[in-house]
Amino acid sequence: MRLLPVVALMLSACFNPVAEPCRSKLRCGLDGGEGGCSVGSTRSCGSTLGICKAGRQTCGTSGTWGRCIGGVVAGVEVCDGLDNNCDGVVDDGVMRACPLKKGVCAGAASGCGDAGTCEAAYGAQYQAFETKCDGLDNDCDGVVDRSAPVNVSRSPGVVSRRAAATAVPGSEAVLVLYEEGDKVAARVLKPDGTLTDAVPPSTTVDSATRASLPALAASGATLVGAWVEETATEKRVMVATLDPLTGRSNLSTGAALPALNVTQPNDVAVALDEAGQRLVVAVTDTNGLRIVAFSSAVPMGAPSVSVDPYDVQGRRVMVAPFGGSTFTFAHDRNDGLMRRAFIPSSGTAFPTEGSLSMGRDPALFGIDGGYVSVFLSGGAMARQVWRGSCVVTSGVACSDTMALTAAGDLDLLEVSAGQLAAWQAGVSSPRVQALWLGRPDAGAELSPGRRPVPVATAQRGWVVFDTESVSMTGVDSDEVYVMTTCR
Numbered sequence: 273m274r275l276l277p278v279v280a281l282m283l284s285a286c287f288n289p290v291a292e293p294c295r296s297k298l299r300c301g302l303d304g305g306e307g308g309c310s311v312g313s314t315r316s317c318g319s320t321l322g323i324c325k326a327g328r329q330t331c332g333t334s335g336t337w338g339r340c341i342g343g344v345v346a347g348v349e350v351c352d353g354l355d356n357n358c359d360g361v362v363d364d365g366v367m368r369a370c371p372l373k374k375g376v377c378a379g380a381a382s383g384c385g386d387a388g389t390c391e392a393a394y395g396a397q398y399q400a401f402e403t404k405c406d407g408l409d410n411d412c413d414g415v416v417d418r419s420a421p422v423n424v425s426r427s428p429g430v431v432s433r434r435a436a437a438t439a440v441p442g443s444e445a446v447l448v449l450y451e452e453g454d455k456v457a458a459r460v461l462k463p464d465g466t467l468t469d470a471v472p473p474s475t476t477v478d479s480a481t482r483a484s485l486p487a488l489a490a491s492g493a494t495l496v497g498a499w500v501e502e503t504a505t506e507k508r509v510m511v512a513t514l515d516p517l518t519g520r521s522n523l524s525t526g527a528a529l530p531a532l533n534v535t536q537p538n539d540v541a542v543a544l545d546e547a548g549q550r551l552v553v554a555v556t557d558t559n560g561l562r563i564v565a566f567s568s569a570v571p572m573g574a575p576s577v578s579v580d581p582y583d584v585q586g587r588r589v590m591v592a593p594f595g596g597s598t599f600t601f602a603h604d605r606n607d608g609l610m611r612r613a614f615i616p617s618s619g620t621a622f623p624t625e626g627s628l629s630m631g632r633d634p635a636l637f638g639i640d641g642g643y644v645s646v647f648l649s650g651g652a653m654a655r656q657v658w659r660g661s662c663v664v665t666s667g668v669a670c671s672d673t674m675a676l677t678a679a680g681d682l683d684l685l686e687v688s689a690g691q692l693a694a695w696q697a698g699v700s701s702p703r704v705q706a707l708w709l710g711r712p713d714a715g716a717e718l719s720p721g722r723r724p725v726p727v728a729t730a731q732r733g734w735v736v737f738d739t740e741s742v743s744m745t746g747v748d749s750d751e752v753y754v755m756t757t758c759r
Contacts, residue, residue, distance in 0.1 A: 309335060310331055312331060314328050314329060314330050315328070315337070317337075317340035319345075319358045322354065322356065323344055323355060324344050325343050351366050367381045367384060368382060368384045372412035374412045374414045375410065375411070375412040375414065380393040380395070397410055400465065401422070402417065403731075404417075418716070418755065421754070422461070422465060423751050424751075424754055425752050426469075426470035430452055431451075432453075432457075433450065434484070435448055435449070435725055436725060437449075438490045439490060439728070439734075440490070440516045441495070445463055446460070447490075448461060449486035449497055451483075456473060457472065457473075458471050458472070461754055471518060473497050473512065473514060474528035475521070475525060476510055480502060481503055484499065485499055485539060486540070487499065487553075489542045491593060494513060494544060496514065496542055496551060497519075497542070507535070508532065508534060509555050510530055510531065511528060511566075512527070531553045531564050532553070532564050537555050539587060540553070540555050541553070541555075541589045541601070542591065543593050550599075551566040552564070552566075553565075561589060565599075588603060588604045590636045591636070598616050602634035602647070603634070610634055612660075634647045643661065646658070657693060659673065659675075676709075691708075691726075691728050692728040692733035692735070693726055694726035696721070696722055701720065702721065703721065704719055704721040706724070706733060718755050720742045721753060722739070722740055723737060733757045733758075734754055734756050736753070738753070739753060
């Protein structure tokens with residue numbers, strides 16, 4: 273009986289680790305000693321700040337906590353809108369590299385999460401649309417003094433093609449007419465690269481079943497557009513003077529005037545001599561080349577000269593003012609020749625300058641009292657850009673044509689107006705190329721595309737082209753694009 277208090281005291285010591293720690297881990301288990309734990313027990317571990325997530329620890333047989341399993345631990349802070357190092361602060365102390373990395377944008381970085389700071393980081397020389405001719409890559413696309421392609425079409429996915437373009441008088445802006453779906457649309461490309469809203473050039477386009485084959489001309493302060501409209505009963509070429517700010521007809525009620533009826537047109541051209549108050553519209557169709565001249569351009573009166581038909585069935589046609597109310601024209605013929613000829617200021621005679629074997633796609637420029645023609649010649653896989661010039665006195669005097677790339681002839685190719693030529697290279701993979709006529713060494717491949725239209729302004733050259741059946745990096749197929757290069 274006297275042993276009971278002693279046994280009780282020993283048992284009390286075993287189950288009261290605070291008073292006296294247990295001497296046997298297997299018999300008692302550590303559940304309260306310093307750093308100890310109960311075998312098999314678990315607890316939450318790790319941080320819950322930022323991206324970190326809590327894990328679980330399990331007490332091992334040694335009576336100590338094991339590794340933290342299943343949690344997300346802190347990492348290196350990066351610019352992503354998260355607290356990566358789990359210090360309670362998002363994106364602290366980091367910078368982000370800006371997306372544009374070429375040209376004047378090289379090395380640009382901005383504070384993380386600050387909206388719009390990359391544009392400031394690019395510096396004062398940066399331009400979203402490159403217009404500066406300063407020897408720098410201002411829009412950071414990897415090309416000096418040239419813009420990236422700008423899509424003129426207003427409805428990506430809708431087939432757009434056959435662009436016509438001209439400089440807006442007294443401006444660095446360019447007016448573009450083009451086919452979009454079944455209608456013709458007009459847009460003005462401003463010097464900063466922005467575009468006006470696409471509009472039909474006249475109210476008659478709105479009401480037509482189909483409008484196609486746009487053409488443009490400018491002289492003095494006047495812009496003129498022409499195109500083909502189809503109705504249920506006829507097809508006819510329409511013409512109107514256009515507002516330089518919008519490309520919309522500025523005739524009464526915004527309409528257009530009929531120039532001539534056509535059968536099956538495949539190209540339209542228009543030329544204007546504001547000083548001489550003459551306007552010429554030409555069209556090639558199944559009946560051949562047809563030309564109509566208006567004696568008054570603003571406002572337009574009745575046609576004064578009409579020739580129907582003039583030549584064998586033709587394709588592409590170009591008309592340009594020649595001075596003294598005389599015009600020159602050129603067109604592709606189905607017999608493989610390109611014909612160039614003249615429309616005098618009076619009468620209906622068309623003195624012919626001659627036909628050029630294997631010539632095609634003429635571009636004409638009225639310069640220095642004469643004219644310069646640029647055209648493609650050669651076989652399908654070996655085309656060259658050629659240049660010829662003519663003057664008219666009592667007759668027509670023309671120089672021999674020559675290739676722009678002919679070695680040793682570059683000094684002979686100087687053109688005072690500095691006009692820009694552009695052409696399509698390649699067959700299966702067409703690409704647009706451009707060349708300043710006054711700088712034959714300044715040729716450049718611009719972008720994949722077809723049917724390029726060159727426009728020269730005081731500071732730059734603009735090339736408008738379509739990407740019909742072209743699908744390559746940087747452009748969408750079946751759209752109309754424009755690029756600009758410095759002079």
